[in-house]
Amino acid sequence: MTSPLYVYDDSLLKYRFHSKHPFNQMRLKMTTDLLMASGHLSASDIIKPREATDEELELVHKSDFIEAVKLAGEGKLSEEKMESYGLNTEDTPSFEGMHEKSRMLVGATLSAVEAVMDGRTDKALSLAGGLHHGFSGRASGFCIYNDSAVAIEHIRKKYGKRVLYIDTDAHHGDGVQWIFYDTNEVMTYSIHETGRYLFPGTGSLTERGTEEGFGFAVNLPVDAFTEDESFLEIFRETLEAAIRKFQPDVIFSQNGVDAHFRDPMTHLALTSRTFEEIPRFVNEMADKYTDGKWIAVGGGGYNIWQVVPRMWSQIWLSMKGIPAPRGPLPEAFMDQYGPKSPVDFPENWEDVLTDYNDIPRREEISEKNRSMLTRAMLHLEEQ
Numbered sequence: 514m515t516s517p518l519y520v521y522d523d524s525l526l527k528y529r530f531h532s533k534h535p536f537n538q539m540r541l542k543m544t545t546d547l548l549m550a551s552g553h554l555s556a557s558d559i560i561k562p563r564e565a566t567d568e569e570l571e572l573v574h575k576s577d578f579i580e581a582v583k584l585a586g587e588g589k590l591s592e593e594k595m596e597s598y599g600l601n602t603e604d605t606p607s608f609e610g611m612h613e614k615s616r617m618l619v620g621a622t623l624s625a626v627e628a629v630m631d632g633r634t635d636k637a638l639s640l641a642g643g644l645h646h647g648f649s650g651r652a653s654g655f656c657i658y659n660d661s662a663v664a665i666e667h668i669r670k671k672y673g674k675r676v677l678y679i680d681t682d683a684h685h686g687d688g689v690q691w692i693f694y695d696t697n698e699v700m701t702y703s704i705h706e707t708g709r710y711l712f713p714g715t716g717s718l719t720e721r722g723t724e725e726g727f728g729f730a731v732n733l734p735v736d737a738f739t740e741d742e743s744f745l746e747i748f749r750e751t752l753e754a755a756i757r758k759f760q761p762d763v764i765f766s767q768n769g770v771d772a773h774f775r776d777p778m779t780h781l782a783l784t785s786r787t788f789e790e791i792p793r794f795v796n797e798m799a800d801k802y803t804d805g806k807w808i809a810v811g812g813g814g815y816n817i818w819q820v821v822p823r824m825w826s827q828i829w830l831s832m833k834g835i836p837a838p839r840g841p842l843p844e845a846f847m848d849q850y851g852p853k854s855p856v857d858f859p860e861n862w863e864d865v866l867t868d869y870n871d872i873p874r875r876e877e878i879s880e881k882n883r884s885m886l887t888r889a890m891l892h893l894e895e896q
């Protein structure tokens with residue numbers, strides 16, 4: 514067994530729309546500091562990211578879009594043009610140097626991919642990536658370049674391997690899904706809050722791929738206010754069925770943590786229990802089905818003080834085979850960030866559920882999810 518690798522450099526924090534925007538990469542540094550303070554991450558585990566080239570971005574992105582991102586980042590693209598590329602919306606406004614800063618995140622994900630595919634390690638984590646809403650010719654939902662899609666296409670083209678993409682962000686992984694919608698060489702699996710009230714509105718059970726790709730897009734839309742038990746039941750059952758059906762060579766997972774009950778952008782009611790369990794189950798699946806080969810990236814997560822560092826740490830701890838810690842967070846981490854936090858700062862690794870509201874319609878939600886699960890399993894069991 515090899516030791517996992519962790520891709521990080523402070524330069525990755527530069528991907529920032531503006532100071533009030535909810536997408537804040539400070540969470541990368543906070544997670545890294547928490548892991549270092551806990552003694553589970555050391556300098557020798559960390560590799561520096563490389564940059565992605567234009568040619569690599571073109572694996573999935575249109576060249577006119579890449580040109581537009583370059584010009585927008587230099588303030589040289591008209592309002593009208595920016596609009597047509599999704600580059601001046603409230604969600605995804607243009608910012609200085611956006612091409613250079615966005616391609617760094619792609620490069621970081623590629624560094625993790627190469628560490629695994631070149632055999633330096635079985636498992637690698639790059640939390641800077643996971644920008645799953647990026648389309649081939651348009652920016653969307655805080656995402657400009659789709660690092661995950663570029664990485665998966667890179668694995669397919671250069672190494673000829675079959676990739677299972679697992680997306681546990683609260684939002685549907687639409688960008689990655691559409692890019693691989695017509696191929697049977699990549700399976701996209703996304704479990705997310707139903708698109709009825711949440712961006713991007715897609716990800717229904719009936720989106721299953723087209724042509725050769727039919728049956729290779731898997732969507733599990735759960736109801737708003739879904740809790741741990743119901744979510745984990747669906748996740749465990751469908752993920753293993755998807756793996757048996759597809760038989761991937763490599764697992765690539767997107768680990769948005771915005772399905773946590775304290776995330777301000779979504780309506781799910783998950784706690785640390787789910788975020789401890791997700792990466793441990795993926796780790797188990799990788800060991801069982803892909804010779805341990807697993808690349809993980811970050812994704813959504815907008816409560817950077819109370820949620821993201823603790824939840825993201827679980828991915829690295831899973832890769833290392835370390836059980837989810839209990840009790841107080843390391844003192845050095847508390848001292849560093851506690852005083853800066855504008856909200857109550859958590860004291861323990863696990864959630865202490867004093868402010869977790871009792872969920873209304875609990876039975877009804879679980880029932881609805883269970884009937885969705887039954888239908889999803891029928892799809893997965895089809896030959």
Ligand SMILES: [Zn+2]
Pocket residue numbers: 682683684769771812813814
């Ligand atoms: Zn999200």
